Amino acid sequence: MPEHRLFLLRHGEGAWNKENRFCSWVDQKLSEDGVKEAQECGRLLKEMGCQFDMVFTSILSRSVQTAWQVLEVMGLEWVPVVKSWRLNERHYGALIGLNRAEMALNHGEERVKLWRRSYDVTPPPIDESHPFFTEIYNDRRYNSCDIPKENLPRAESLKDVLDRLLPYWDNIIAPEIKRGKTVLLSAHGNSCRALLKHLEGISDSDIAGVTLPTGVPILLELDGDLRPVKPRQLLGDQAKIQAAIKKVEDQGKAKPGGK
């Protein structure tokens, strides 16, 4: 019998998801469709009778806005929302802002897939000459992280994401779940993948086959030691979910014009 229910959520569609650009640490807001996705997610969770005691988000607006929309639709605006950079999207380094389909044309689909889905390949790092460097590293939100600003990543593999996320999971989130709180984690495609890899014991190679669509809640039923007692459930219309996963995978296919 499960002792705990944990909900993971990749935020609703952001402006750059639509434009097929690596968004990562650039702070894009939800698109109109992204707001609708988050609201739809809230309606579904409400219909299913779900309740939350705590929500954890990254410090990127698209994950925070998604949490707000979900809580509002569920009538749970009072639920505490705790934010940490450790739940941020993977730092895509020099790839930030680039179009995936154009990258696939220039570097090949296999290379783009390795950058996007492999466990331990790190993209080239961002440096001062990058058009979004200043916007990211001068942003006040990174002044009060639990590590000095100069130690923040300049590019991350999925393994690096797990390494920075795990202490937060172990010391902050897991104890709340063990105390009996039902937690919603509103984060990103790759921060959720990293946590899934850890919780489900997914191998380094199999994690490449895991792709998460935007705005679809994932239910994990866990035992007392926070080990899953059954496979993850992506909640909602299964045909639509499969189509949404394919759409995310296809973002890395070579297409002139980038869309």
Ligand SMILES: O=C(O)[C@@H](COP(=O)(O)O)OP(=O)(O)O
């Ligand atoms: O950084 C980004 O652009 C996407 C992930 O991109 P892929 O790994 O799917 O290429 O992250 P999210 O939309 O979840 O914040």
